[in-house]
Amino acid sequence: MAELQEELKEKIIEQLSLEDVEVSEIGDDDPLFGDGLGLDSIDALELIVLLEKDYGIKLKDPKEGKAIFESINVMADYISKHRTK
Amino acid sequence: MEKFYISDFCSLRNNKVFKNGEEIYSDVASDSIKDFAKGLYKSLDLKYPKFHKMDELCKLGFLATEVLISQLENIDQDTALVLSNRASSLDTDRKHQVSIDDRANFYPSPAVFVYTLPNIIMGEISIKNKLKSENAFFVSEQFDPEFIANYSKALLQTGKASNVICGWVDLDNDKYDVFLAFLSKKGRKELTKKELNNLYNQ
Numbered sequence A: 001m002a003e004l005q006e007e008l009k010e011k012i013i014e015q016l017s018l019e020d021v022e023v024s025e026i027g028d029d030d031p032l033f034g035d036g037l038g039l040d041s042i043d044a045l046e047l048i049v050l051l052e053k054d055y056g057i058k059l060k061d062p063k064e065g066k067a068i069f070e071s072i073n074v075m076a077d078y079i080s081k082h083r084t085k
Numbered sequence B: 001m002e003k004f005y006i007s008d009f010c011s012l013r014n015n016k017v018f019k020n021g022e023e024i025y026s027d028v029a030s031d032s033i034k035d036f037a038k039g040l041y042k043s044l045d046l047k048y049p050k051f052h053k054m055d056e057l058c059k060l061g062f063l064a065t066e067v068l069i070s071q072l073e074n075i076d077q078d079t080a081l082v083l084s085n086r087a088s089s090l091d092t093d094r095k096h097q098v099s100i101d102d103r104a105n106f107y108p109s110p111a112v113f114v115y116t117l118p119n120i121i122m123g124e125i126s127i128k129n130k131l132k133s134e135n136a137f138f139v140s141e142q143f144d145p146e147f148i149a150n151y152s153k154a155l156l157q158t159g160k161a162s163n164v165i166c167g168w169v170d171l172d173n174d175k176y177d178v179f180l181a182f183l184s185k186k187g188r189k190e191l192t193k194k195e196l197n198n199l200y201n202q
Helices: A002-015 A041-055 A062-068 A072-082 B033-043 B049-053 B056-068 B090-101 B120-129 B145-157 B193-200
Strands: B005-013 B016-019 B022-026 B079-085 B135-139 B163-172 B175-184
Touching (some): A002 A041, A002 A072, A041 A062, A041 A072, A062 A072, B005 B193, B016 B056, B022 B033, B033 B056, B049 B120, B056 B090, B056 B120, B056 B175, B090 B163, B120 B135, B135 B145, B145 B163, B145 B193, B175 B193
Parallel strands (some): B079 B135, B079 B163
Antiparallel strands (some): B005 B016, B016 B022
């Protein structure tokens, strides 16, 4: 799981162009939206694409993302249970 | 008829930045617009993480605006934006097209797609500077000083705006040409088609 968490942090930084953020600065339980990394709605859509492209997870309802993208830990847990690749 | 003036102007060309005719930044070593823009962003000491998410066209327009208004403590909220270019958002349109060409590998990026309109530049500038003003983006074969001057004057004369940031923000195939002017009721040069054209060609 720790490996997946690190992988997710690296992918998020690259995919969302978080140039001023280091992997070490993202806590496993930090909120990704709001006061945490400060991601926005376009970032949420980008994460939905990332789930499908890299892990074969297609969200039927984009609103599901709100819960799944709560933190790195929650995201990693969801991916490990639902990934198809 | 009331006169209006060009109080400041700037250009970004060939990895050099000029403000009011003087070179203020140069980075000829950078071989990409992304690197040039990042270097200029750092040199301006900006702290605006959203900058890194912008496409290259927006970065150029955003940075040119920051250069243009750097001497101002505040910018009036009703400062209008009147921009133009030749290639619209073609640079990003192409990137988006590549992401949807292959039906078997169809993953269009929302972060790319949102920039497939040139007027997004004005949205980015307005968000950063909290502008609530008139804005318009025009596409023409080349910089049209007469049209831009007349349109801007109309905004100033009718009280739709107290100032106008106008100009040309063009990018196509790694070639860019950016020129912006700040128009107001006082300034160094009278706003005319000829003067705007002279400054663009400096």
